[in-house]
Amino acid sequence: MLETSGRLLTLLSLLQARRDWPGALLADRLGVSPRTVRRDVDRLRELGYPVNATKGPDGGYRLAAGTDLPPLLFDDEQAVAVAVALRTGAIPGAEEGALRALATIRQVMPARLRSRLDALEVTTVRRRPERSGETVDPETLLTMGSACRAGEVVRFDYAGGTMAAVGEGEHAFHPPRRVEPHHLVTSEGRWYLVAFDLDRADWRLFRVDRMTLRSGTGPRFTPRQVPGGDVAAFVAERISGSWPSPVRGEMVLHARAVDVARWIGADGLCEPLPDVDGAPRCRVVLGSWSWGGLAGRLGGFDAPFEVVGPPELVAATRELAGRYAAAVPHGG
Structure with missing residues (x-):
């Protein structure tokens, strides 16, 4: 026969393994009398475990949900x-x-x-050894998890985002993001929200530690399919450029920031600049694996641009321009 302390642990384990236990069956599993089971149940109750008696021909016990988590009493x-x-x-x-x-x-x-x-459904994507992540508010995680499951639009302010400001000067402000949240993902110590940005009409990956939720949730939405149908693959692709790049450069694009920002990687920066003669401009900072690779990215925006620096990027852009010019047959 088990000693009292060991028997209590065994009894607790049995109660957690299934919803209802007939008293006679518990007594048989523990090798004690039904009276001893009743005494042991009373001891568990004294320790804070909410064990309820169940009615029926045999009578029994059930471990119920409580107001605290005994015996540690977690908040x-x-x-x-x-x-x-x-x-x-x-x-x-x-x-x-x-x-x-x-x-x-x-x-x-x-x-x-x-x-x-x-309601908190999470996908874990591991690409590199985990690092210490930024502080994330548990309440934000739970709210986002509930919104993902319920299919409700959420609004939040996003620090470090590239949304163009509304207004000018001291009256300028960045409107909150309005998104359809679809999935929470954790990768290398960071939490991300996969969502469809309603204002940009495109999929986005948001860092949860940069969010400040607005009160309430919006209307219900019909879930869309994540590009490619695989959340983990989508996130891995989006954050593949989020690590510090060997080289970084700055340029001015003759285009609207709101149009350019969708093509900026997680480690890039895009911010609006004052228009010149009515033409929009924006400042872009990008990283890449080499100066030649960075120069090659500039043409992908399909807009006139000016290289600000550093000198290595200016030289790489000139060299690449020469290669393109030499590649075109004369008079062809």
Whole structure:
């Protein structure tokens, strides 16, 4: 027969393994009398575990959701943090244990947290060894997860974005982003939201740590299919240029920033400049693997441009212009 402490742990494990347990079956599994099972259940209740008695011909017990997570008594933020970490950060080879631990915590979560956690669907994309990520507000994660599942438009202010300002001077402001959220993704310590930007009519990848949510959610939407149909592949492709590039250069494009920004990578910058004679302009900073590669990217915008610097980019652009000129047959 198990000692009392060991028997309590075994009893708790059994209660977590299935919804309802007849009292006689628990007694048989533990090798004790039904009276001892009743006493052990009372001990678990004293420790804070919400074990309810079930009615029926045999009578039994059920581990119910409680207002706290005994015996550690997590607060809401701690409970969410542990659950999210178990879902997204399992050590290779320990996935099964992480899932069982997650199921254990979920079992005794308050209903208000359990429903929100269930709405948090996350895809993990691993490309390089993980690094320490930026601080993300758990409330933002839960709100975005709920909006993804419910199919509701969300609005947020986005730091570091390239949305053109409305107005001029001290009265200028950047309007909030309006998106259809589709999926939350974590990769190398960062959280991203895959969403369809309604103002740009295109898919975007937003860093969650740069978001400041506006109150309330918008209307429902019919989910679209992510380009390619594979969320992980879409994100991996979009963030492939987000790492520091060996070379960086600056140029001025004769085009609207709102049109150019969609082609700027995650490590680039695009901001509007004052018009000249009514013609739009924008400042662009890009990175690449080489000066020649960066010079080659400039022509892809299909707009006149001026190279600002550094001198290496100016030289590489001249050299590339010479190669293109030599490639065209004279008089052909």
